[in-house]
Amino acid sequence: MSSTDLVITDNEFLRQFETRFGDELATIEYSQQERKIFLTKIKLPENAKDQQEEFIKAVLEEIKTRNTRVVPTSPEIAGFMRRNRRKYKDLLPVGINI
Numbered sequence: 839m840s841s842t843d844l845v846i847t848d849n850e851f852l853r854q855f856e857t858r859f860g861d862e863l864a865t866i867e868y869s870q871q872e873r874k875i876f877l878t879k880i881k882l883p884e885n886a887k888d889q890q891e892e893f894i895k896a897v898l899e900e901i902k903t904r905n906t907r908v909v910p911t912s913p914e915i916a917g918f919m920r921r922n923r924r925k926y927k928d929l930l931p932v933g934i935n936i
Contacts, residue, residue, distance in 0.1 A: 844896040855897045859886035866897050866915070874931055875901055876909045894918045898926055907931040 847856045854865040862883030869876045877897070882890055894915055901908055908929040910916040919926045920936050930936065 844892060846896050846900045848900070855900065857893060857896070859883055859889060862886060864889075864893055866893070866912075870906075873905075874907045874909050876911050877915045878911050880912050880914050890914065891918060895922075898929060902929060907934075909934060910936060 844857045849856050849865075852865075852867075853869060854867045856863055856865050858864070859882075862885060864882045864886055865880070866877055867879040867881075869878060880890065880894070882893065886893075895918075898908065898919075908919075908926070909931060910919050916936050919930070923936075
């Protein structure tokens with residue numbers, strides 16, 4: 839499954855991005871301040887651990903369409919952005935290095 843196949847839902851009430859892997863829910867929790875979104879926690883069902891990068895990529899692509907900056911406070915998301923620095927560096931706020 840590629841990130842383009844994932845359907846990402848922004849559950850604003852629970853402040854989390856959601857997608858489903860079969861019957862299981864995967865989430866990335868966030869908090870939003872001004873023009874920044876802080877990605878704080880990722881939860882994946884056991885059967886979707888190998889899909890973590892695709893889920894993160896799909897959420898970052900969703901955020902990119904909103905003209906909002908990303909501050910990854912979750913170690914998994916920060917690591918993903920570090921490994922894909924060239925592609926996602928424009929999403930980081932000025933002065934933030936990962």
